[in-house]
Amino acid sequence: MITITAVIRAKPGHEATMRDALVAVAAHVAANEPETIGFFISQSETEPGLFTTYERFTDQAAMDRHNTSAPVATFFGIAKPILDGEVILVTSQEVSATLR
Template sequence: MHTLTAIIRARKGSEDLVRAELLKVGVFAAANEPGTVGFFVAQDPDDPCLFTTYERFTDKAAMDAHNNGAASQGFFAAAGERLDGDVTVVTAVEVWPE
């Protein structure tokens, strides 16, 4: 299983827009990306500008398709100007459970 974790910081006052756009990505992935096994979004309760995603894919090709797809590109088109700095991305291969 391939994974991607993204750490995303919204500019102050843009938390609601960034949250809404991330949720759109999740809805799209669930409905249209069979290779996306899970797309989880979390928002820090103490710092509502801070979001993390945890994304699971059947393989690297599915991860690449998601990252280059309409939903991900749409997120950056809609929220890109509202982000505070670069998105930190960590990709990995799950080692447990096997």
């Protein structure tokens, strides 16, 4: 399993726009990407402009399809002007997972 963890910061006042853009990607994933096993979005309770995603893919090809999809491109078109710093991406091989 390949995973991506992303740390994304929105400029103050743009938290709702960032959240909505991320949720739109998640909706696309749920409807169209069966090989994306999980797409989780979190928003910090103490820093509302701080978002993290955790994405799980069956393999490299699934991750590549997701990352080159039109909804991801649309997301970055919306997000780039409202980013507060660079997006931090960590791509990993999953070692263990506990799901309930």
